Amino acid sequence: MSEVVEPKSAETKSLGEKLLSIPKPALYLALILATAVPLFFPVPLPNEPKDTAKALFAAINEIPDESTVIIQSDWTESTRGESRGQMDILLRMLMRKNVKFAICSAADPQAPEVFRNLVFKLNAERKELKLREYKKWDDWVELGFYPSAEALGQAIAADIRGAFAGKRDAPPGGDDRPVFESPVLKDIVKVDDLSMYLVVTGTKSIIIAIERFSDKVKMGGMVTGVMGPETANYFYSGQLKGLSAGLKGVYDMCSLEEVAHPGTTKLKREEQYILSLHVAIFLLIAAVIVGNVGVFLTRRSKP
Amino acid sequence: MFDIIAQTAPRVNFWSAEPGSPKLWGGIFIAIVIGVAFIFACLNLPTNYRRPLIATLTFIAGLFFVMSFVWPKSEGRAPDTLPNGGVEAVAWWLQDATGPISNITTILTAFLLGLGAFSMLRVHIGKLVKQQKDWGFSVVLLLSMATMMFIGYWDWRTVSFTMKDTNFSDPSNWVTATYAKDLVFDGILQKMDAAMFSVIAFYIMSAAYRAFRIRSVEATVLLVSALIVMMSLLALGDMMSNKLIGNFTGGAKDHFMENFTLSEIYGFIRAAFQTPSIRAIDFGIGVGAMAMGLRLWLSLDKTGGTN
Numbered sequence: 001m002s003e004v005v006e007p008k009s010a011e012t013k014s015l016g017e018k019l020l021s022i023p024k025p026a027l028y029l030a031l032i033l034a035t036a037v038p039l040f041f042p043v044p045l046p047n048e049p050k051d052t053a054k055a056l057f058a059a060i061n062e063i064p065d066e067s068t069v070i071i072q073s074d075w076t077e078s079t080r081g082e083s084r085g086q087m088d089i090l091l092r093m094l095m096r097k098n099v100k101f102a103i104c105s106a107a108d109p110q111a112p113e114v115f116r117n118l119v120f121k122l123n124a125e126r127k128e129l130k131l132r133e134y135k136k137w138d139d140w141v142e143l144g145f146y147p148s149a150e151a152l153g154q155a156i157a158a159d160i161r162g163a164f165a166g167k168r169d170a171p172p173g174g175d176d177r178p179v180f181e182s183p184v185l186k187d188i189v190k191v192d193d194l195s196m197y198l199v200v201t202g203t204k205s206i207i208i209a210i211e212r213f214s215d216k217v218k219m220g221g222m223v224t225g226v227m228g229p230e231t232a233n234y235f236y237s238g239q240l241k242g243l244s245a246g247l248k249g250v251y252d253m254c255s256l257e258e259v260a261h262p263g264t265t266k267l268k269r270e271e272q273y274i275l276s277l278h279v280a281i282f283l284l285i286a287a288v289i290v291g292n293v294g295v296f297l298t299r300r301s302k303p
Numbered sequence: 304m305f306d307i308i309a310q311t312a313p314r315v316n317f318w319s320a321e322p323g324s325p326k327l328w329g330g331i332f333i334a335i336v337i338g339v340a341f342i343f344a345c346l347n348l349p350t351n352y353r354r355p356l357i358a359t360l361t362f363i364a365g366l367f368f369v370m371s372f373v374w375p376k377s378e379g380r381a382p383d384t385l386p387n388g389g390v391e392a393v394a395w396w397l398q399d400a401t402g403p404i405s406n407i408t409t410i411l412t413a414f415l416l417g418l419g420a421f422s423m424l425r426v427h428i429g430k431l432v433k434q435q436k437d438w439g440f441s442v443v444l445l446l447s448m449a450t451m452m453f454i455g456y457w458d459w460r461t462v463s464f465t466m467k468d469t470n471f472s473d474p475s476n477w478v479t480a481t482y483a484k485d486l487v488f489d490g491i492l493q494k495m496d497a498a499m500f501s502v503i504a505f506y507i508m509s510a511a512y513r514a515f516r517i518r519s520v521e522a523t524v525l526l527v528s529a530l531i532v533m534m535s536l537l538a539l540g541d542m543m544s545n546k547l548i549g550n551f552t553g554g555a556k557d558h559f560m561e562n563f564t565l566s567e568i569y570g571f572i573r574a575a576f577q578t579p580s581i582r583a584i585d586f587g588i589g590v591g592a593m594a595m596g597l598r599l600w601l602s603l604d605k606t607g608g609t610n
Contacts, residue, residue, distance in 0.1 A: 024509060031508045047538040048566070077493040078500035109416075110493070117489060120472045136472070147412040148405075155405035158371065162402025165319075172470035225536075230581055232573075248536055278537050280504070285533060287512040288526065295516055 016297025019290050027287065034283045038275040042268060045275065052235050053252035056220050056242020059196065060093050061260075067195040068100045068184055070143075072209060073115040074107035079202035079224050084118065085250035085270055086222035087200045091122055092264055093257060095134055099195070100184040102141050104164075106149035107205045112142060137171035141184045149205045153212035160191045191216045196241075198222070206231055214239040222249065247277050316399040358602035365600035367404060371397045423448075451487055458484035528572055535569035 013021070049057075063069060071090070075083030094101055105111035119140065123133045134140055143164050146152040155163035161180060170176035179185050188194060197217045199206040202224040210219060214234070218241050223231050225246025235243040244253050251274045254265045320327035348356060370393075377386070377394040386392035427441035461480040462471055469476050477485070517523045534540040544565035552558035561567070598604055 022512065027508055027512055028505050031504060035504070045538045046542045048541060077497040080497055110488075110496075113488060114493065120474075123472065124474075146409055147416065148409050151405040151408035151412070154368070154371070155402050158398050158401035162399070163405065165402055166406070170467075172472055173468040175467075229573075229577055230585075233578055233581055233585070236578060246536070248538075251538075274538070278539055281533050281537055284508065284511045285530060287508060288515045288530070291512045291515065292517050292526075 014297065014301050016294050016299075016301055019294030020298060022290070030283060031280065034279040035276045038279050039272045041275075042271040043275055044271055045278065047251060047255050047274075049252035049256055050245075050248065052232060052243040052245065053249050054242075054256065055235070056222070056244050057253060057256045059218065059220050059241040060090070060198075061097075063094075063097060063099055063195045066098045066100065068102065068188060068193075069094065069196045069198060070194055071101050071103045071115075072197070072199040072201070072205065073103055073105050073111050074149075074199065074201035074203055074205045075224075076108050076110045076114050081273060082224045082247050082250060083200055083202055083222070085247070085254075085266070085273070086244055087115065087118055088122070088266060089250060089253045089257060090198060090200065090222060091119065095122070095126070095131075096261060096264060098139075100139050102143050102164075102179065102184050104143035104152070105145045106147075106152050106208075107201060107203045109145050109147075112145055116142070135171065137169060137174070137182050137184075139184065141169045141179045141182050143167050143169075143179060149208045150212075153209050156191055156209075157213040157216060160188060160194075196220055202227065204230075207234070210234050210239050247273055317396060318399050318403040354602075361602055362600060365596075367397070367400065369600075371401060420448075451492070454480070454483045454487050528576075531565065531568055531572060535565050541565050 071087075073087065075087070077084075091101075103112070103115055105115070119134065126133055136142075144167055152163065164179060164185075167179045168176040169179050169182065180188070191197070191213055194217050196219070197209070197213070198220045199209055200222040204227070206221050206223060206227070207230070210221075213219075219239065220242045221231055221234070221240050222244045223246075225248070228243075228245030228249070231240070231243055231245065234240045244250065247270075251270045254267045254270045257265050258267045315321060320330060344356065345353070374394055374397055375390060377391050377398065380395065380398075386395050424445070427444055429435075430441045431438050431445070458480045461478060462469075466478065469478075471477065471481055515526060515529075517526055534544075541564075548560055548564045552560050555561075
């Protein structure tokens with residue numbers, strides 16, 4: 001018959017055992033507080049932008065004013081903490097330079113709607129600031145959602161006009177027409193005619209695109225922290241001209257843009273987020289240390 | 304209705320024709336005849352012929368992508384010119400075909416969405432009819448799906464047809480359909496999506512506390528590397544290490560100790576271990592995918608194509 005082990009009371013537990021028995025709800029509460037409280041007390045942190053983000057910032061600034069780029073937007077609200085900031089700063093930089101953009105998605109059917117809402121928000125902000133609104137059709141067009149990233153990449157590489165041949169879009173209140181009649185795409189005959197191809201994603205869709213046409217057009221990437229290390233390979237190989245990875249990437253891009261053009265970014269919001277990230281990572285490191293110290297002390301106290 | 308999907312000025316080649324031209328209607332007719340014949344062939348062929356038929360079609364489909372990868376590319380193709388020899392003619396044909404074939408691939412992939420929806424409906428309607436365990440959740444799912452479809456369609460009709468002259472990018476022009484879509488898509492679905500993803504943070508926290516243990520030399524190396532990489536993500540950690548080393552070296556940038564700032568150590572880990580490891584894994588995955596692709600293309604798998 002097995003021996004029944006009485007659970008130890010808090011008083012009889014050693015320090016090591018106490019460290020090992022922190023209840024899950026306490027950990028979760030600490031995490032909630034660590035991520036939520038800093039949002040209310042944004043503090044500017046010292047920041048040295050990474051070389052990948054510096055390169056992307058330079059590459060976007062090198063895009064000729066009023067030329068055309070394609071943005072592949074493959075993110076939804078699930079990665080909004082990182083991806084929305086990435087897309088936000090990218091659009092602000094492009095709008096500052098009056099660069100026209102066409103937008104497509106190849107990872108999630110929800111992505112076009114999420115992107116559209118962000119453009120509307122930025123336009124509302126520009127209207128308040130008495131800046132020129134970015135007009136659908138004249139300044140940007142939608143190329144739609146493609147459920148197969150591989151097929152889209154292959155088609156763009158072979159013949160960009162063929163890839164989007166059936167796509168139509170319309171100015172607000174106007175009739176829809178083929179996208180290649182729009183001021184955005186009328187001069188684009190092959191993929192080389194684009195000033196840049198930018199991918200904002202939380203998935204591998206950027207790698208599918210790089211593998212198919214990074215030799216034909218300058219490419220830039222804005223990815224989540226999880227995708228950062230894998231995508232960085234393509235930056236160091238020269239296939240990506242720049243890369244912004246994770247929340248740090250957003251903060252880097254905003255900091256660089258804010259230095260060059262003060263007052264044009266949402267740096268305040270990113271300061272809130274980056275502080276939350278700092279506290280959360282410190283908490284993670286503390287959790288690892290506490291767990292390991294607990295194990296060490298428990299082992300040492302055993303006869 | 305067909306104006307929505309029609310190209311107004313397609314480039315005329317083997318794969319496309321002028322709208323309304325006899326060539327276009329002829330092509331559509333031939334495509335329908337071939338499609339119907341293929342379906343009948345699949346349904347009525349003796350079992351032992353099915354596998355060769357599927358294998359042949361798989362090979363032809365795969366051959367196109369292999370050809371477009373290995374066949375010499377034509378540079379500087381101008382409109383209204385003829386190809387310079389057979390090699391260039393094939394290159395042009397492949398180039399023209401890529402768009403339509405990618406469209407076919409996209410359409411086939413899109414069918415998966417329909418297949419998924421059908422499968423989900425079948426499972427949950429069955430559960431509801433038989434009143435199986437947790438059938439209440441099936442009711443919620445079916446109602447949510449129907450509501451989202453109805454409101455999505457209503458919004459699309461309003462924005463694209465009934466009020467197409469209205470600028471809906473300005474919220475002051477919104478109508479009931481736009482508000483309804485905003486509520487269910489942006490207000491509920493998207494927020495739930497974000498909330499579900501954020502739950503991962505709690506799992507990471509729990510795993511960091513309970514599972515990330517120093518149990519061996521390898522685990523210790525992994526733990527120390529992870530801590531360095533995590534610290535390097537923090538601007539504050541980077542600054543503190545720079546300051547600490549700077550105090551030691553007196554600000555001399557060529558001092559040996561400058562190699563031990565957090566960013567330098569992380570740079571070493573990234574360049575010497577992380578990047579090469581990921582490349583090696585990617586090469587492995589690539590070789591594996593090629594082997595699997597060859598097996599599928601040449602129908603070397605023993606299953607499939609029969610009963």
